[in-house]
Amino acid sequence: MALVTSTEMFKKAHAGGYAIGAFNVNNMEIIQGIVEAAKEEQSPLILQVSAGARKYANPIYLKKLVEAAVEDSNLDIVLHLDHGEDFEICKKCIDDGFTSVMIDGSRYPFEENIELTKKVVEYAHARGVVVEAELGKLAGIEDDVNVNAKDATFTDPDEAVEFVKRTGVDSLAIAIGTSHGAYKFKGDPRLDFERLEKITKLLPNTPLVLHGASTVLSEFVDLCNKYGGDIPGAKGVPENMISQAVKLGVCKVNIDTDLRLAMTAAVRKSIIENPTEFDPRKYLGPAREAIKDMVKHKIRNVVGSSNTL
Ligand code: G3H
Ligand code: 13P
Ligand code: ZN
Numbered sequence: 001m002a003l004v005t006s007t008e009m010f011k012k013a014h015a016g017g018y019a020i021g022a023f024n025v026n027n028m029e030i031i032q033g034i035v036e037a038a039k040e041e042q043s044p045l046i047l048q049v050s051a052g053a054r055k056y057a058n059p060i061y062l063k064k065l066v067e068a069a070v071e072d073s074n075l076d077i078v079l080h081l082d083h084g085e086d087f088e089i090c091k092k093c094i095d096d097g098f099t100s101v102m103i104d105g106s107r108y109p110f111e112e113n114i115e116l117t118k119k120v121v122e123y124a125h126a127r128g129v130v131v132e133a134e135l136g137k138l139a140g141i142e143d144d145v146n147v148n149a150k151d152a153t154f155t156d157p158d159e160a161v162e163f164v165k166r167t168g169v170d171s172l173a174i175a176i177g178t179s180h181g182a183y184k185f186k187g188d189p190r191l192d193f194e195r196l197e198k199i200t201k202l203l204p205n206t207p208l209v210l211h212g213a214s215t216v217l218s219e220f221v222d223l224c225n226k227y228g229g230d231i232p233g234a235k236g237v238p239e240n241m242i243s244q245a246v247k248l249g250v251c252k253v254n255i256d257t258d259l260r261l262a263m264t265a266a267v268r269k270s271i272i273e274n275p276t277e278f279d280p281r282k283y284l285g286p287a288r289e290a291i292k293d294m295v296k297h298k299i300r301n302v303v304g305s306s307n308t309l
Contacts, residue, residue, distance in 0.1 A: 080101065
């Protein structure tokens with residue numbers, strides 16, 4: 001088994017009506033928990049590394065840990081750069097053996113985003129690496145947001161067509177109302193499914209990516225708070241909305257916050273309940289288990305990729 005690109009995974013997912021979970025990794029326990037879950041669920045898997053993760057762990061450690069996971073699990077795994085902010089970080093990751101990179105030019109005007117994305121696509125494709133780009137800005141919809149504000153931030157379907165055509169990008173992250181982190185909505189959660197349907201219809205062969213897809217499950221927020229945390233008013237995207245987005249054509253679902261919450265709840269619980277313990281394995285072990293349980297749940301009940309290998 002090997003590090004692979006997402007090309008075949010996305011084709012199969014598209015045909016099978018499910019999506020691939022892309023989970024952020026920062027250390028050994030997180031990688032082990034996620035990979036063990038994918039193995040038990042017999043699910044395809046994308047492990048993604050942010051610039052912050054590279055800075056925290058030192059890139060070589062994450063690369064070697066992911067290689068170890070491939071060898072140990074016997075799974076094909078995609079190693080993906082999450083939110084590459086410029087050409088240089090994408091190039092570094094491609095040169096380091098990543099099989100997929102994201103160039104996030106969403107903060108730039110349309111033409112500049114296209115130019116930057118094209119440059120990364122040329123470099124990546126020449127080396128057998130696939131590229132995800134982003135069009136539109138991730139921002140939750142406030143209750144009383146007007147149509148003009150939505151049009152200014154969310155992905156424009158016609159622009160998406162032009163963007164994909166002119167850049168040759170392999171997959172596209174779209175903005176339909178999700179956002180990063182644990183505070184996604186001020187009012188009721190809502191996504192612009194109409195817009196998603198339009199984009200899917202216009203781009204039937206382009207895998208679409210949903211960032212900011214954590215649900216912020218109250219069970220884990222409550223556990224954090226019960227054991228000394230202070231995370232008031234956190235709110236994510238309900239899981240049935242993510243599943244709906246998958247039904248409407250989303251192929252890759254990015255999840256980080258839900259893993260952070262599960263891990264932190266387990267560490268907090270373990271430390272508070274075992275005050276005499278000071279062996280890190282005693283709280284990192286349950287944390288790894290909590291990650292595994294969360295990923296199994298996402299694979300089975302949210303993205304629907306169980307038993308598709
Ligand atoms: O989208 C961002 C991911 O949750 C990664 O977060 O930049 O803090 O590593 P990070
Ligand atoms: P969440 O913060 O909702 O987990 O989103 C993660 C993400 O989009 C990583 O790119
Ligand atoms: Zn993201």
